[in-house]
Amino acid sequence: MKFLIIIFSLLLTLFSCTLSVNTKPQFIMTVTGPKDVDQMGLTLEHEHIATDFTGAEKVTQPQYPVELAATFLLPYIQKLKATGVNTLIECTPEYIGRDVLLLRELSEKSSINIITNTGYYAAADKKYLPKHVYSESAEQLATRWVEEWENGIKGTGIKPGFIKLGVGKDTLDSVEQKIVKAGALAHLQTGLKIAIHTGSTIAANDEIDILEKKGVSARALIIVHAQHATSDEQIKLIKRGCWISLDGINQKPETIEKYTDFLITLKNAELLENVLISHDDGWSVIQKDDGAIGFELFGNGNEKPYTTIFEILIPELRALGFNQEDIDQLLIKNPAEAYKIEVCTN
Ligand SMILES: [Zn+2]
Structure with a gap:
């Protein structure tokens, strides 16, 4: 009897979820508002524009006037749009310089779609985590991120288009587990997909385990920096259901060879439909010798x-x-498939 009830409630959930998806179309959330998925076009799925590596809670970000940054950065974004790129997914989390007003300004002036994020980055020895991560529960952290989705980021009205998290190379510690759990909870309430900076295959498998325990499909997860895995490991991750992001493409011949090898292996395995590529380019905020704030291209x-x-x-x-x-x-x-937001009210 209990078994029948479980089957019945599962069917009911699936049925009402399908209904809900039918009545609520899928969409993306850009810094200028929601758009149809087919408006994404050619997309660079893991890039940065302005980042600030000073560390969480050390300085008030941004350290520069938005107009100064926009004037410097706009020509690059306009050039990108001129090459045919229609959407840039900006992966800089809060406390590493996420600046949504700058992103909106650049998007409006260049007509490129920019998608920003909510969530926290626990990699790099937790240098970019605010203090409240240690005292709050996964539920409380999720509430903060859902609040950004529902009401916009810090009074700007600009909403995140995905959840961006970061973890290190080892099996996840308790803080990293908490952040991934919070990501799962926020996903269930918003439909936002979860992209996680992931230092190793061990960490990637831990993430999938946590999501699955919370009832989140691995299909909602993008493993960022999967170029650190071998081809065999990449294929195993894809077979668990997640997306893999090969996002450190640079002009060095050895890098091009490495990425073409990865992509040929994935094409031959008929798994290209689970793969994302990008450069992970961007600028970091620097203090010049005269004390003025400037921008320096990532040395990647x-x-x-x-x-x-x-x-x-x-x-x-x-x-x-x-x-x-x-x-x-x-x-x-x-x-488009990886980052589209599917709202299911269940
Ligand atoms: Zn990145």
């Missing part, structure tokens, strides 16, 4: 931001047998 192997995929990787992939459909899968279809 790219001399020009946001260009290597188009100028080097794609020509290389084409030469190796990738067709337009494969390229569109990686840069249009998959980002």
